[in-house]
Amino acid sequence: MTMKPNRRGRPMDRRLRLRGLLETTSPLHVGGIAADPAEVLPVAVDGRERLYVPGTSLAGAFRAWMEGADTTGEKLQDFWGFVKENQPNSGRASRVVVRDAPIASRTEEGEDGGPAHPLEVADLGIRDGVGIDRVTGAAAPGFLYARTVVPPGFYLFLELDIEVEGGDLERDRARLAALIAALRDERVRLGASGSKGLGKVRLLDERLDVREHDFTTRDGLLAFVRDMPEQGVPSDASKADLPDRREVLTVELAWRPTAPVMVRDGREGAAVKTLPLTTRVGPDEVALTLPGSSIKGALRSHAEFVERTACGVDAPDARGNGTDADDFSRAFRAQLDQLDAVRALFGTARTDEASATPNVAGHPEHRWGSAALTVEDCVSTVTLAPSTWEKVVGAAPEEGDGDNDRPVLDPATRAELAGKGMDQADHVAIDRWTGGAAEHLLFNVLEPHGVTWRPVRLEIDLTRLGDYRDSALALLLIVLRDMRDGLVPLGGMVTRGFGDIEVGSVALAGARWESLDEALADGELAVAWERYWSCSMGETS
Known part of the structure; x- marks a missing residue:
């Protein structure tokens, strides 16, 4: 008489594994722990001091997209897991394992499979916001906020497993194919403030790696041990059996x-105090931005x-x-x-x-x-090199005598900005008694008068x-x-x-x-x- 093996733990016959790169196509913010509530909201940092997106955040976004118009989540409970309300010992764990995704400035892998060039904190941008009082039209007290963001053009190292049991293989293959298609088409948004333009990502085809591990046969186990599983698992996303899509x-x-x-940057420039907000749209380009x-x-x-x-x-x-x-x-x-x-x-x-x-x-x-x-976000069609913009933010002082020195834009930088449709405009407040210029009230703005x-x-x-x-x-x-x-x-x-x-x-x-x-x-x-x-x-x- 043959006896069934006494299997322990979660049942798993096969495993689908996805590895790839998600490129940020809009700014991204996934919050970390702030030391001071009055400070700018930081981006999450892992135990190795790397900027990252937690697996919990990724899993939540993936699950929300797959559930579509189904607000109950019942149709995908076997896939994403569930716990019944007030019944903590009921339900089951998710069959989808999503790992933390470190953020990188380049696509090269390190020896540990993570990014060889983790994104530096210095590359992050800052987004400011304020609530407007509906009666006064001025800033509402207590509603000033700011958060650090990962600019567009950087990369998340994505790793995801689907544990398959029983006869769910074809359906799980199709669900994975549907998720891959959604990530390619930028239909899954990550992190906070998604309705304000943040969190768009795109899955890159050139580093996409999908493999299938078979744990039910000797050949499958040997292939897994030798890191030679089946690759490029084909599937039809239309067979995913997902809930109705949202309209x-x-x-x-x-x-x-x-x-x-323009929207004013929270920082002041050295020579030009009021600057338009910019966003890095890649490692080598900066664009003006209307958030x-x-x-x-x-x-x-x-x-x-x-x-x-x-x-x-x-x-x-x-x-x-x-x-x-x-x-x-x-x-x-x-x-x-x-x-x-x-x-x-x-x-x-x-x-x-x-x-x-x-x-x-x-x-x-x-x-x-x-x-x-x-x-x-709406960005300008013209772009600048980050080095040029750094000259605008921190211009060199004008030659002069001691305290009379003041920073100015050098002629070459100003000419380059003019060619892009921007120029410095000076304004002065008028003294109400003398009718002349008020002292210490000279203002200047870098006006984008010809930007498309x-x-x-x-x-x-x-x-x-x-x-x-x-x-x-x-x-x-x-x-x-x-x-x-x-x-x-x-x-x-x-x-x-x-x-x-x-x-x-x-x-x-x-x-x-x-x-x-x-x-x-x-x-x-x-x-x-x-x-x-x-x-x-x-x-x-």
């Missing part, structure tokens, strides 16, 4: 500036203007609710959470009062959470909009129409002559329309928008 509408706006357009957060803020501000006007709702004044930071914070969050269609599109802060019950106007309450609208930009790209997760799908989409189309009509400036200093743009075309993909005019003429959206704001007016009257 996504993409919008691309071709535009050009009619005035200088997704800035563009999204401009769109949200105009969307609130439209909805408040249509519904007759004023923003609550945060200044009349106390003087400490907690009072200002609560009042500011109340401004953000006041408009249902806006927060369905642009996201909302977490509040304990959020629920799924209908409000007075009959609208279902939209739970707190991530935005349905994602706005990518890549299109603005938006993605709208229609699935996330839920019951607000038609009304929120109608609101966004109104904002895009006004943007096309020149009513939505971009960037900073828009009250000082900056930010005016001209939109050339608006292309839509992923929905039943192909142009903005076609979408604006949709009668169903018009009815949904009118019903929405008429109910809101009834609630506030």
